[in-house]
Amino acid sequence: MSTAVVSSCACAGGIPLAHPLRQRILRALAENGPATSTALGAPLGENTGATSYHLRQLAQHGFIEEAPELAKGNERWWRSPPKDQCMQRILCN
Template identity: 50%
Template sequence: MTSDTDGKPPRTFTDPDTLRALAHPLRLRLLETLAEHGPATATELAERVGESPSNCSWHLRQLGKHGFVASGTPSGRGRQRPWRLVPRRIQLDEVTDFELARATDAANDALLNRHLAARADWQARRRLEPEHWRDLGFTSQSIFWLTADEAAALKRDLEELVERYFKLTVDRYDNPEARPEGSRPVRFVAWSAPGPEPTASRTDTQEGGDA
């Protein structure tokens, strides 16, 4: 298991309610908007996501209750204190507890739906992008024959790669001024899905049958 920028491991979950707080389309949009634009008030976020300030404020409080965002910076004006993302990688492990497993699946589905929507958006506009960005969106699809140990090594390699780039960019979430000129948010999604246990190989002909 890899660690994040403050020495803590990626955040895992033991409380179904925390995962349920994450598995909500508007809350995911709010988190992504904070990651893209930096700290913002509920009113500013409402304008960006097309919702009412009161609705955004309620959902932000739920996200704050479970540690996904934090409220207030010294530059906050009166009661309009900005919300900021708490940049911490999350890890949705397989679990045996039934309620936690259901909440994990729901969170995974909600996140995956956001990622697939973003990929479809990229596919629709990629040919209109400057050439130096156009070829940087990619899809890599492979099927490997691996042992459990080899699959575990692949997982570790990807986690180390993701951690390296997370450490490189973590201060850019809250501080747009730290973002290099010309940089963009780049979404990276990877998963592995082991296939079923292979059956014993069989010949194309049955004993005593025709060739």
């Protein structure tokens, strides 16, 4: 997801993307593919509790989605949805 998309999402969606960590999470998922909160935490300099919370908030508002086919045990993997789905969710909310 490019910076332009993140910025337009922030304008269209408002509160869900107001937190800078959420924007960094979106960028990381778009650039690096699916990840767990643990995998995102270290490179972003955050603890797994913070990344997990913000991942759930982003998913609740349709900016990301779970990738259950990648999960093993209690792991929760997250990914960016296809860009057309993300834009539809943003424009329709």
